[in-house]
């Protein structure tokens with residue numbers, strides 16, 4: 434089952450409507466890290482990844 438996470442759920446201040454998808458948790462975290470760069474976040478901190486994990490759910 435795929436995983437999805439709404440960017441706005443990870444960071445409500447972003448006002449971003451992007452939905453990050455992945456075939457599994459590992460892939461989603463990779464894609465989220467990639468997407469974070471579009472917000473100027475160069476380094477995905479453990480804290481950020483934790484927020485992504487909390488916001489992610491099954492597709």
Ligand SMILES: [Zn+2]
Pocket residue numbers: 440441447449450451468472
């Ligand atoms: Zn975003």
